[in-house]
Structure formats: C-alpha cells, structure tokens
Amino acid sequence: MTTSVMFCYAHPDDETFLSAGLIRTLSDEGFPPALLLATSGDAGQKNGAYRDWTREKLGTLREQEMAAAAKILGIADSRFLRLPDGRLQETDEAWFVQQVAEAINQVQPSAVFTFPPDGGNGHQDHRAISRIVTKAVVEGHCSSVRQLYYVFSDSLAQEGRTPAVTIDTLPLWPIKADALRAHDSQIEAIKRYFGDLSDCLPERRYEAFALAxxxxxxxxxISETRARASLGLPHPVIPEQSG
Known part of the structure; x- marks a missing residue:
C-alpha cells in the first residue's frame, strides 16, 4: 500500500517538537512525508551566539537547520511559504488558503497533519496555520486529502476527543533528540520543553494525534488500528503505564 502524508506547521522545529516520532516511523515504513512551514522562524528566540543576529540572517539559518533536521527524520520534501513570523493572523485569508492549497496539491497527500484550533499552546501563528489548513482541506481545495489530523492537546481532551494515533518516542528518542539538536538556534527553548536531551527517558515521551x-x-x-493502517503505520504498541 502507498500513502502520502503532509505536515503543515508554522515554524521550523514545530515538526520535531510535535511529530518527529511519527515522521520517522512513516519514513522507516517507506512513506517519507512532506512538510510545509508557513514561516522561516525569523522571529524566533535568539539564544547564545545568535542573540544579535538580524531577522533575515536568523531566518536563513533556521531554514538550514530545518534541512538538517529533515535529513535526520526522513522528510522527503520541505517547503516554506516565508510569511511574516509572528504575524500570520494578519495575512489575507483567501490568499493564504490558496497558497496552502497549492502547496498541498503539489504533493497530493491523502492525509494532512496540523495544529489543533487553539494552536496547542495558544500561539497566534499556530492558531492561524491550523485555521487556514483546515479551510483548505474541508472546503474542498485539496482533492487528494481524505483525512485531517490535529496534534492532540489539552483543549481537545476537554472537548472529549481522543487520539487516533499515539507514538511512543522512547525507541526513537536518539533520533528525535538529534533532530532537536539540529535546531541549535532554539536549543534553550527546546531544553526547557524536553529537559536534558541526553536523558534516556525523555520528557513529553508520547506524540498523539486526533482525526478531526x-x-x-x-x-x-476510528480505531487506532484502522488509523494506522490508513497511514501505512505498523500495528499499535500498547504504551507502558509509567514514564
């Protein structure tokens, strides 16, 4: 079976934070996914040696970091819309939907993954790309897409939603950690979120996704077995109770 999956996020490193385990699993199964990023991350945190860099220079660096992370994760196709980082909500909606739909249609995926409506953490860029990707898919602008997944979040849980797919990143942690390290300009924020990347039992161990x-x-x-089969993933492994 052949499947095609595309991840649509706001910034370089979103893909690794939220879905490195899923991306690498898809790639290992012979279905390397595509990635669309709305911005180059040029308004991201400036850590350490990058503190005095201009936005233009930081954006160029973060695209290079993204290329390194993509190689580690097995992403087949990475593309950028290069919209203003931190100001996606100001972009003309109809034009934004068109740009996202064109990128998706060039890849022809059967499933698309993005943020939940609240962005997961309330970030305005996350909320904006979620809204635009959702409109592009559900309003019929992307004829190949049969499934739209949201990164699972506390807000979805409060609505009574449940994950359709859960990935235990522990077996893949060295790979995910390497991909996180590739985003070196953001390493301080990464370590605040994940802790010490050398730990063998990572914080935020599981990745989860709801079929919206x-x-x-x-x-x-949908059962996890059917969701995984539709994506070309192996059968689910029951997560351990601790960790």
Missing part, C-alpha cells in the same frame, strides 16, 4: 475530519465527516470514530 475524514472524507467530509467531522470527528469520525
């Missing part, structure tokens, strides 16, 4: 939309239906009931 499938073939015209919102929030369809």
């Amino acid at each position: 939309w499938e073939s015209g239906a919102w929030w369809p009931e």
Whole structure:
C-alpha cells in the first residue's frame, strides 16, 4: 500500500517538537512525508551566539537547520511559504488558503497533519496555520486529502476527543533528540520543553494525534488500528503505564 502524508506547521522545529516520532516511523515504513512551514522562524528566540543576529540572517539559518533536521527524520520534501513570523493572523485569508492549497496539491497527500484550533499552546501563528489548513482541506481545495489530523492537546481532551494515533518516542528518542539538536538556534527553548536531551527517558515521551475530519465527516470514530493502517503505520504498541 502507498500513502502520502503532509505536515503543515508554522515554524521550523514545530515538526520535531510535535511529530518527529511519527515522521520517522512513516519514513522507516517507506512513506517519507512532506512538510510545509508557513514561516522561516525569523522571529524566533535568539539564544547564545545568535542573540544579535538580524531577522533575515536568523531566518536563513533556521531554514538550514530545518534541512538538517529533515535529513535526520526522513522528510522527503520541505517547503516554506516565508510569511511574516509572528504575524500570520494578519495575512489575507483567501490568499493564504490558496497558497496552502497549492502547496498541498503539489504533493497530493491523502492525509494532512496540523495544529489543533487553539494552536496547542495558544500561539497566534499556530492558531492561524491550523485555521487556514483546515479551510483548505474541508472546503474542498485539496482533492487528494481524505483525512485531517490535529496534534492532540489539552483543549481537545476537554472537548472529549481522543487520539487516533499515539507514538511512543522512547525507541526513537536518539533520533528525535538529534533532530532537536539540529535546531541549535532554539536549543534553550527546546531544553526547557524536553529537559536534558541526553536523558534516556525523555520528557513529553508520547506524540498523539486526533482525526478531526475524514472524507467530509467531522470527528469520525476510528480505531487506532484502522488509523494506522490508513497511514501505512505498523500495528499499535500498547504504551507502558509509567514514564
């Protein structure tokens, strides 16, 4: 079976923070996914040696860091819209939807992954790309897409939603840690989120994703076995209770 998956996020490193384990698993199964990033991350935190860099220089660096992380994770295709970092909500919506739809249609994925509506952490750029990707998919601008997944979040749990796919990153932690290290300009923020990257039992060990939309239906009931099969993933492994 052949499948095609595309991840649509706001900044370089979003893909590794939220879905490195899933991305690498897809690649290892023979289905390397594509990635669309709305910005180059030029307004990101400036850590250490990068503290005095201009936004233009930082954006160029973060695209280079993204290329290194993509190689580690097995991403087949990385592309940038290069929209203003931190100001995605100001972008003309119709034009933004068109740009996202064109990028998706060039890849022709059957499934698209993005942030939940609240962005997961309330970040305005995260909320904006979630809204635009959702409109592009559910309004019929991307004919190949049959499934839309949201990164699972506390807000989705509070709505009574449940993950369709959960990835235990522990077996893949050395790979995820290497991809995180590739985003060196953001390493201080990364370590605040994940802790010491050398730990063998990582903080935020699991990645989880909810199936928000499938073939015209919102929030369809789906087993993890069927969700994984539709994406080309191996059968689910029951997570350990500790960790």
